[in-house]
Amino acid sequence: MGAQICSQADTEEPLEILRFHPEAKGAQVLLDAKRMSACRLATFHDGIVFSQRPVRPRERVALRVLRHEGGWHGGLRVGFTRLNPAYVPAPSLPPFLCPDLEQQSPTWAAMLPDACALAGDVAHFWVNRRSRLYALVNGGRRLLLRKGVPMGAPLWAVMDVYGTTKAVELLDPTASAFPTASPWALPEETPSDPEATAEEECAICLHCTANTCLVPCGHTHFCSCCACRVFRDTAKCPMCRCEIEGVVLARGPRARRTGEGLPA
Template identity: 75%
Template sequence: MGAQLSSQADTKAPQETLRFHPEAKGAQVRLDAQRCTARRNATFHDGIVFSQRPVLPGERVAVRVVWHEGGWCGGLRVGFTRLDPARVSAPSLPPFVCPDLELQSPTWAAMLPEGCALAGDVVCFWVNRRGRLFVRVNSGPRLLLRKGVLMGAPLWAVMDVYGTTKAIKLLDPTASAFPSTVPRALIDESLQPEATAGEECAICFHHAANTCLVPCGHTHFCSYCALRVFRDLAKCPVCRWEIKAVVPAWGPPILRTGEGLLMQVAN
């Protein structure tokens, strides 16, 4: 794909403030002069961006969602890659980081649960020395997005300004004041509504089944259990399909568009 992997000799990069790489970016991405803000110009894809330097294990990458665009289903993707963006040919970048860039290169990324990256939210993500990718939104709980990131070589942060996420801004995670709110999608289990007969979650058998798994459409789980399954397994317990998103069961109907993107459509 016109890119080269980094060598072990590249690991000692200066720890300068993180910026977006000026050249390695999706066809729809526009950067500001400081390379702190990345905006997707049109459509819902071709929004891949990279950090300009490798990120250390445990180092936090923080971005604020500055523009949330309705009409799409699914938003920001975050992760890490061994691709050196200085050696990436921008026209060769695929439209999506998940799964396209992951299939073409040693890249590990994941989408955030639906509703966890709204305008004003701060998304902080990192990989630990055991190769586990974590994320925290605002002051919410730490979430494990995926395992198996291969360590031992330089890793660059990679983000996909996708779907409902129209623009993001890099922040200094040590100097920025993060919002104290917790996304509703990460609501505590104790706040879940109790179920009436025949409506209980198929996992906990206590809270109301109020979510829909995308794309399979199963609606047997409360939001707390559905997000745990999404985080830990990413497969529907009923049919074993891969889970792409968790959405409210009572929301607008979910349709598949001609472009293959799941989109919410008003009644």
């Protein structure tokens, strides 16, 4: 493929927010100006995209499914590769991440289950210290996708906007990069969300405190920024897919657990 595999010594990249690589992308991929979203224009393949920098050990890559398209079988693929996208000529990319790119290069990837790649779904994926590729969707149970992903050399995130997945958006998992949406049912001035303990953290960004309640389903697993973003983008609860009619601030740990804080 004319690609270059980097050694560990080549790798000191700045710790910047993850974006899509501007040139190493499938023939059908269109990136936005900030290289934070990728859309597949036609067909069901040729949607491979890479991160612009290597991920740090155990760094979580966060993305949101923006558009879902019926009529195909299978959807979003995620994983990691040792291919440095700076040396990957776009015309040399195969149409499929799995199995084509995996067979041609040191790449480890897998498809997310169809039910985990719908519009509005937020997925995190990473390699743990035991060289296992995991994914987490909407704060649900952890999914083991692959074993035996070596950690001794730089790894770039690689994704395939494939099949039913039409467009995706990279997110900053620290929540500071989640834009605050219009307040809707929230107060006009919502204070910035505090950092959370493991028991309290938002199921989407895994960083800020879960401090909202969705109406009418009552789920209380999300910080205000993420809840507003979901309300704006899909208006469907990530936990139960119920239609969201409003978002209110939950007050205190008991409100987060029981749904108290809903308007009468």
